[in-house]
Amino acid sequence: MNKINLAGSGLSLRREHMGALMDDTPFVLDFFEIAPENYLDLGGKKARDFRWFSERYPIVAHGLSLSLGGPDPLDEAFLLRIKAFMKMHDIALYTEHLSYCADNGHLYDLLPIPFTEEAVHYVARRIKRTQEILEMPIAIENTSYYAASPIADMDELSFINAVLTEADCGLHLDVNNIYVNSVNHYYDAEQFLLGLPGERIKYCHVAGHDQRSPNLIIDSHGADVIDPVWHLLSTAYQQFGLFPTLLERDFNIPPLADLVEEVEHIAKLQSYWQGEIYKKIA
Structure with a gap:
C-alpha cells in the first residue's frame, strides 16, 4: 500500500492537465486515479510525468478491462503486469467494475452480470483469485446498466x-451509478444506498450524467454533478462515515479550475461530516 494514507478528495489524472498540476497542484487534491491499462506501457516523458505524481500522491488504479463477470478465463498474465506496475509506483488501491466487458474479445462496454446465485459464486471466485495474485484486497464498483438480464433470482x-460477502472484498461505491439506476429501473436511491455494507466501503466515485428523458439517464461522466447525487454522497458520509472520494470526469472535459471547484465541494462535505463526527464523540 502507498506510504501516504489514501484519504480526502481526488481527481482523475488526465494527461492534458498534468502540466498545470505539476506547476501548481491545488491543495484540495489529496490523491489521483488512473486507468492502469492506459499507463502500463508508457515510456519517455509520459512515464516521467506519471512518476512525478506517483512519487508525491497516493494513486488509485481503477481497472477497465478485467471483466470479472465475463465468460473468458481470468486474465492472470494481465494481473501480473498490474501487480508489477502497482509495486513500481506504490499504488494505494486497485478497483474494478462488478460487470463484464469481454467475450472472445473486448466488447468496449461494461455489461451487467445476471443477478443469480450461480453468478455470485462465479464472480466471487474470480475476485478471490485476483486478490491472491495481487496479494492485496481489491474493491469492486457497483455499476450502471440499462437492460437487466431476464435471468435473475435476486435483485x-x-x-x-x-x-461482497463471499469474495470478502471491498466496495468501491459509486453514488452516481446508484442514482442513474434508480431512475432507469424505478427504485429509491437512498434506500438502496443504505442497504449497502458501509464497513466495506474503501473508495467512492461521484460523477455527472446525461438526462436523455425523464426516465432515462446515461452514465456519461460528461457533465457536472447534480444536486441529488451530491445529496446521496452526503447521506453516505452521514450513514457510513468518511472515505476517499473522487470526482470522475471522462468526457466534455472542462478547464481544470472547474473540476477543482467540484472537488472542493467533496472536501466541504467531508469537512462538515467530520465536524459532526467530532461533535458526537466529544
Missing part, C-alpha cells in the same frame, strides 16, 4: 451484497 442490491 441488484442482494447480488452486490452477496458478492
